[in-house]
Amino acid sequence: MAPVKPLPLSSAARRAVFASLAAEPRVDAVVRRLGDAITLGLLGDGEQLPGESELSAQLGVATVTLREALVVLRHQGLVTTRRGRGGGTFVCAPADTLDERLRARLLAHTTEELRDLADHWAALAGGTARLAAERADAPDLEAPRRSLLDFARAEDPAARGRIDGRLHVEIAAAAQSARLTREEIRFQTEIGPLLCLAFNQPEAHREADAQHRALLDAVASGNGELARDLAEQHVHVALRRLIERRLDGPWQQQA
Incomplete structure (x- = not known):
């Protein structure tokens, strides 16, 4: 599987990744921010993170806090550290596939919880x-x-x-709201890894592609009401597919 290309350094989504965490200077906050960005492909596989002094300053945390967070991320397999000349901390993109962990994650959600997630995400995606x-x-x-x-x-x-x-994170960033962008990143880590199940069939892929194109066209044309409606529709279609998978054959048998 080819790695997803990282976003340009100037993108608003990447700026949100490295925005200050001064309001929550804790190890778990750093782990969540960087881990979410790696999972979503905002930081690309093999990409070198800024040096510890620079990164801790960007995130607004103490260097010791950053170091503890990087230890956790290494244990999670999301970063690796190379010593010596040309060394540093590098991103290790996770391999999200249809494995037992992914199946267990879907089965951990009831259909009612998935519908609630759809409502939450639709409100967020539509508003942004x-x-x-x-x-x-x-x-x-x-x-x-x-x-x-x-x-x-x-x-x-x-x-x-x-x-x-x-794409949803980038649309939130285009809304020029760092808070909404971070909320979309946070939400994507909750539901994002399961979305491959919503796009695993050719017809689902084609349908989502058409929805994406219509949504971007509405945003580009400045039609806010249409953009909101299309984003909400896209979300509900994707979550409906997840609910169908949750209730479907082998998935049902493992519950």
């Missing part, structure tokens, strides 16, 4: 899409347009799920 339509200019839409192309070309369901999540 409307704001993006009102606020974004052409440069803000460069990153989501690249993700649109990546999603259309993706042959692996796991890659499709990650790119879909990345």
Whole structure:
């Protein structure tokens, strides 16, 4: 499976990844922020993180806090550290596939919980899409347009799920709200790894691709109400597919 390309350093989504954590300077906050960004592909496989002094300053945490967080991320297999010349801390992208861990994660949710997640995500995605339509200019839409192309070309369901999540994060970033962008990142880590199950069939992939294109067109044209409606529709379709998988054949038997 080809790794998802990291976002350009100038993108709003990446700026949100490295925004200050001064309001919650704890090890778990650093682990969550960086771990979420790696899981969503905002930080690419093999990418070198900034040095400890620079990164701790960017995140607004003490160097010792950052070091403890990097230890946790290493144990989770999300980063690796190389010593010596050319060394540093490098991203290790997770391999999200249809394995037992993913199955157990879906089965841990009841259908009622999945419907509640759909309502939450639809409200978030719809609101950010409307704001993006009102606020974004052409440069803000460069990153989501690249993700649109990546999603259309993706042959692996796991890659499709990650790119879909990345696209939603980029739309939130285009809304020019760091708080909404971080909330979308946080939400994607809760549901994002399961989305490959929503895009594992060719017809589902084609349908989602068409929804993405219509959504980006609405945002680009400044039609906030249409962008909101299309984002909400896309979310509910994806979550409906997850609920169907939750209730389907072998998945039901493992519950």
